[in-house]
Amino acid sequence: DADVTQTPRNRITKTGKRIMLECSQTKGHDRMYWYRQDPGLGLRLIYYSFDVKDINKGEISDGYSVSRQAQAKFSLSLESAIPNQTALYFCATSDLYGEEKTQYFGPGTRLLVL
Amino acid sequence: GESVGLHLPTLSVQEGDNSIINCAYSNSASDYFIWYKQESGKGPQFIIDIRSNMDKRQGQRVTVLLNKTVKHLSLQIAATQPGDSAVYFCAETLDPSGYSTLTFGKGTMLLVSP
DSSP states (O other), X not given: OTTEEEEOXXXXXXXXXXXXXXXXXXXXXXXXXXXXXXXXXXXXXXEEEEETTEEEEOTTOTTOEEEEEETTXXXXXXXXXXXXXXXXXXXXEEXXXXXXXXOEEOOOEEEEEO | OOGGGTXXXXXXXXXXXXXXXXXXXXXXXXXXXEEEEEOTTSOOEEEEEEETTOSEEEOSSXXXXXXXXXXXXXXXXXXXXXXXXXXXXXXXXXXXXXXXXXXXXXXXXXXXXX
16 A cells, blocks of 8 residues: 555664664554564564554564654664564554544565574 | 465365355454455555444455354455455454554465466
8 A cells, every 4th residue: 555655675684783664654644553474473563653642562562662753654673683573564554533443554574684 | 475374274265256264353342343455465455344233244245244242253255356365364453443453363365266
């Protein structure tokens, strides 16, 4: 969905490096989310933000941090990457006030930590 | 190819058949349910949703059935096409209008043969 963009789309890094994944949305949604996806485990919530001043830990926040720079931008950082953080990462948005309550996902970032 | 399909339950059907994908959800208090489709290399896409005060909802070629007694959700796809081949996830939430988040199932891979 072009309304939610993620950069980079692919990233290879080394153990111990700090990396940042970025997410931008043009849907005007207040809520933004970061998930990781591993084979056979579905989508697991890392962090979420219901507005610019609100940040909440999800199911698997250890080793990650986030920043909500603006309504449209939500970035995910790995302070010191480790190999078991190799996964697909998805950003999503949802609308607090509208009728439709589904989450809209970006195209994903494939991260490989060596 | 996309590694998200590894170790997933798989449903194989012939083109033109009807497909039924099942999901057992975990929380009897969940109020809102969504089905997502994830094609290889893409983020999950919204298909259809249903609230707990309904037991059936129809979309274009898709029907979602909700059985709250046994905490079961199903997605029926009529006249399945090769383009329907993807991983399908169900998701549940306690309160779509409040401050709860989505919990995703692990997914089912649908393979459609021409």
